[in-house]
Structure formats: structure tokens, C-alpha cells
Amino acid sequence: MRTERIRAAAAATALLLGVALPAAGQEAIGDFYLFERADPDSGDDRSSVTTLADESYVSGAGGLTFRCAEDGLEMVLTATYLGRKMSTPVRFAFGEDEPSRATWILRSSGMAAIAPDDVREDFIQRAADQSTVVFHASDFQLRSHTYTFNLTGLNEALSRLSCR
Secondary structure (H helix, E strand, O other), X not given: OHHHHHHHHHHHHHHHHOOXXXXXXXXXXXXXXXXXXXXXXXXXXXXXXXXXXXXXXXHOOOEEEEEEEOOEEEEEEEOOOOOXXXXXXXXXXXXXXXXXXXXXXXXXXXXXXXXXXXXXHHHHHHHOOOOEEEEEEEOOOOOEEEEEEEOXXXXXXXXXXXXX
């Protein structure tokens, strides 16, 4: 059941990110799915790893994706509609740790937020020995949306990305 949810959410996430997914190249790594693909024009690697939020069965949204982009590794939170602003406040916490707070850039769809590079690197370092993380993203009405992600397989999944 969780595998099917991850597969469906990863496909939806890919659509939000503007990524075409091939039928081949999908592989489960713990709670993550690896999607291998190349840019159709340049041939550059545009592979990604995605996991689905536990709450996605309620809202139909909530994915955490690490992807090879033109400028290197991106960390993207897909969520319910957050708005058309340029950015939105996002925070995440591991267990009882103090939350990390930052402003993330919104994609034009208003449903995906990109972490600043320093936040991404801090997250990856802190997530290495964690099993879950809770994200809170604020929408255009300043309502907070909560997403809980299981992180099993994150380190192995990231090691499979050539941009990491």
C-alpha cells in the first residue's frame, strides 16, 4: 500500500517539478523512490529521489524530493497550494529538536518550495541518523500545513544521485 502511494505521489511530484518520468528507472530505496532520467536536450542527469508524507492520504499532497537540477542538488517540498508569492516560510524539526526556520522559494505552480542551499545541507547532515522529520509550510493565508516524512533509505538514495 505505501509503495503504491509513494509511486503515485512521486509521479505527481514530478509533474509539479516539470519532470517527465520514464517507465523504467524507478527503484524503491527504503521510503524513497529513485527516478533516473536525463535532460532530453543536454543529456545532463536530472534524476531524483522522492518520499511521500504520511498525511498525503488526507490532503493528496506532501512530498520531499531531492533532485539533480541545472545548478546542482535541489531539495523540494511539494505541498498543497501555498500561493503565488515568490517565497514562503517553512520549518522542519527532528523529534524534539529546535525547528529549523527559513524562507523557501516557491515554484510558479505555488505547490512546490525549494530549500536554500544552506538549509538543504543542514537538513541532509542532521537527517543522517533520524527516522522521521516534520515539516510545516505556510500558505498564502498564513495557514500552516504539516507533513511528516519517514527517512529510511535517505543516505543510500542520495548516494545514487550523481549531483550529490
